[in-house]
Amino acid sequence: MSNQAKHIAIIMDGNGRWAELQGKKRVKGHEVGAKVVKEITTYCSNTKDIERLTLYAFSTENWKRPRLEVEFLMKLLDTYLKNELSVYLENNVRFEPIGDIRAFSKSLQKTIKMVEEKTSHCDGLIQSLALNYGSQDEIIRAINTLKDTKDDITAEMISNQLDCKCDVDILIRTGGDNRLSNFLLWQAAYAELFFTDTLWPDFTTKELEKIIKKFTKVERRFGGLK
Ligand code: IPE
Ligand code: IPE
Ligand code: MG
Numbered sequence: 001m002s003n004q005a006k007h008i009a010i011i012m013d014g015n016g017r018w019a020e021l022q023g024k025k026r027v028k029g030h031e032v033g034a035k036v037v038k039e040i041t042t043y044c045s046n047t048k049d050i051e052r053l054t055l056y057a058f059s060t061e062n063w064k065r066p067r068l069e070v071e072f073l074m075k076l077l078d079t080y081l082k083n084e085l086s087v088y089l090e091n092n093v094r095f096e097p098i099g100d101i102r103a104f105s106k107s108l109q110k111t112i113k114m115v116e117e118k119t120s121h122c123d124g125l126i127q128s129l130a131l132n133y134g135s136q137d138e139i140i141r142a143i144n145t146l147k148d149t150k151d152d153i154t155a156e157m158i159s160n161q162l163d164c165k166c167d168v169d170i171l172i173r174t175g176g177d178n179r180l181s182n183f184l185l186w187q188a189a190y191a192e193l194f195f196t197d198t199l200w201p202d203f204t205t206k207e208l209e210k211i212i213k214k215f216t217k218v219e220r221r222f223g224g225l226k
Contacts, residue, residue, distance in 0.1 A: 008044065055130065088115065094119045100137060133183070136182055162186060168188045
């Protein structure tokens with residue numbers, strides 16, 4: 001039997017370089033990147049077997065970027081969510097943010113919660129945007145909620161406290177670097193990893209289809225034998 005890609009996670013990298021290659025400002029790459037998010041989400045919502053799409057949009061480390069770029073990203077996220085609400089609803093997509101959004105402005109938090117609530121009845125694809133997300137931060141927050149438990153802590157207990165409670169099947173990183181940059185370290189324990197040189201604004205549903213096809217043929221052993 002072939003593998004089913006139920007949970008796909010993507011590190012959407014390469015926006016800045018894409019823009020610079022065209023002599024444009026880095027932020028232009030983020031703008032085009034947001035359009036690709038819409039395309040890939042719609043594609044996944046119409047593809048059998050895919051239940052979850054988790055996209056790395058802003059890491060706990062991305063605050064190190066120049067203030068203007070961070071401000072632009074916050075504004076873009078707000079506009080994206082407001083504009084795309086109708087697309088989420090049309091495609092029966094439920095929006096579920098992960099990460100510690102308490103660091104964002106009150107108004108951005110309000111937009112995030114608004115889209116989460118308005119799509120909470122959707123029972124198609126779950127699209128998670130990782131916002132001020134860091135896997136280490138997520139694990140630390142989970143352990144802190146468990147620290148007063150008298151019993152020994154189990155993997156299941158930790159998993160239940162994470163923002164993202166589902167194991168990843170396919171983890172893709174665009175942009176040519178071969179690293180995880182603090183993304184879903186726990187959940188990707190047995191994920192199949194795909195690294196592509198394609199910069200995120202150039203990523204297409206066609207390339208995603210190819211990756212899924214490759215994935216279906218992989219022999220996943222989970223430590224056992226076939
Ligand atoms: C990914 O693209 C988007 C975010 C991290 C917000 P980058 O902005 O990291 O683009 P490059 O890697 O510098 O090209
Ligand atoms: C990872 O990309 C974070 C997101 C895609 C949101 P980065 O560009 O921040 O990662 P590094 O700095 O190359 O590791
Ligand atoms: Mg990058």
